[in-house]
Amino acid sequence: MSTPEAAPSLDFIRERITADLAAGKNGGKVITRFPPEPNGYLHIGHAKSICLNFGIARQFKGVCHLRFDDTNPTREDVEYVNSIQEDVRWLGFDWADKKFYASDYFEKLYQFAVELIKRGKAFVCDLTPEEMIQYRGAPSVPGKESPYRNRPIAENLDLFQRMRNGEFADGSRTLRAKIDINSPNIHMRDPAIYRIRKAEHHRTGNQWCIYPMYDFAHCLSDMIEGITHSICTLEFEVHRPLYDWILDVLETPCHPQQIEFARLNLNYTVMSKRKLLELVQENRVTGWDDPRMPTVAGMRRRGYTPESIREFADRVGVAKRENIIDLALLEYCVREDLNKRSLRAMGVLRPIKVILDNYPEGQVEELEAINNPEDPAAGTRKVPFSKELYIDQEDFRENPPPKYFRLTPGGEVRLRYAYIIKCVQVVKNAQGDVVELHCTIDPGSKSGGPTSNRKIKGTIHWVSASHSIPAEVRLYDRLFTVEDPGREQEGVDWKSNINPHSLEVLTQCRLEPSLTKATAGERYQFERQGYFCVDARDSAPGKLVFNRTVTLRDTWAKIEGKSQG
């Protein structure tokens, strides 16, 4: 017997699509599209949109097109076309043979513009850009009709053809829709739909010197592809009347429904392509794929999994209200995923030497360690143990605060998978820094041994000094020190909030020898510390570089942070 279950709640877009389907619209088909402009790398906000559009297509047994919205040759580039495809694929989505470019439609778009002119709904305007701004008015200021607005159709046709022929200079003329110069919606005040740009396009070369504007190209591209639901972000809401107007006037055979949702914002980072580009160009980061960037490429390099990003996109939901998502949710999603799948290893980031006084010189034991306690199938491995070890500086305190469960002078601690040791002597250098610890082991306390069940509060990780391998480890922190760095404030450069400690490079790290074979992109949990990923760009055999994806949840840091006020 099944108990009555509440239907899984749908977001407002899926709700609407469900209703359309129920009403028999679009012949029962669902076709969406992800339409990036190739003028930058994709970021986590795009990932949300990708998951939405491709996810809806998958869910409703439809398809999602990948369409490059490349109508502005001055800012677009093939580098971006390539990175976008790589990122969408990496995220786990497939556009099959549905890859398109708005530039594929330039000729069709031109013909639609001619048709608009023939229907008396567009005109060639000779106003300069400055004049056009003036004539357009402002939100509360009525517009003024262009003196060229009532040119005869034949003259418009001739002029538009000559615009295409390259007879006029950049910026000297535009083709404008003839709608209503006094519309309360500024986008309806006879918007420009074609401009002259004698620029080389990354795909059409010098074939064109006039290019359609977004508002004209987008709705018609959607229409040409038979898109049923054209999902975009909130700032296009005021464009929808224009979207609909163009398709209505042209009496097109299909009329996609534009639906707007609120874009994703994440705290402690910026999400505008312009700002991200600025960080790249000013070398505030090492590139679009810098692991601190909220770009898909950066997150990939940092060690995020596609699964975790998809899970995140699911959890943030889809709605129309402005939002700023807590970075903690993203981090929760990666930890959740990585905890289940990643192999454990021991690595000492800031080494301090430990000498076991009562352990035989030259003896080496191979101790068994569990590869992943969450997955018994991952098996075990051997870790060498010897008289000289390294432990992390953080795991020893000469003057321990209350509740400190690690190594202290005269205190005991468990070495993971090995023995319980006691610190008997602290060696310092001339500056008073602790450089070496002498300890003794409890021989019976070896994991599995007779006294191994002794209750010891703390367990720490370690590596054998002579067996361990060197590595560089890069620790990342949030790129900005304030929650909403993108918010423009008068007289304040948004870049003044960049976190000067967003990157810390550790070069003295020592890792357990099993990591020798770690290859680019592989992810591990360094026990008690976090998840780390072999850097795909800078790591090499014998010269390992790891990126810290995210720390483990750190209850101790919280306790200590609180007691320090």
Next chain:
RNA sequence: UGCCGAAUGGUGUAACGGUAGCACAACAGACUCUGGAUCUGUUUGUCAUGGUUCGAAUCCAUGUUCGGCAGCCA
């Protein structure tokens, strides 16, 4: 002050006139050879004021606050 939107705990998001729920965060505890994971529990919310109704987060009115729009960008 024109037009278009949106307001539910700290952050997101459900509830579609009938018990305000879920997740993250926070807090407390259990367990632990990772201060991880896991488990248990706790705190915190319907923008305001009216109205309709047996009953309102939901419907209506007014107001408030926040966001978007004045590129020949997308």
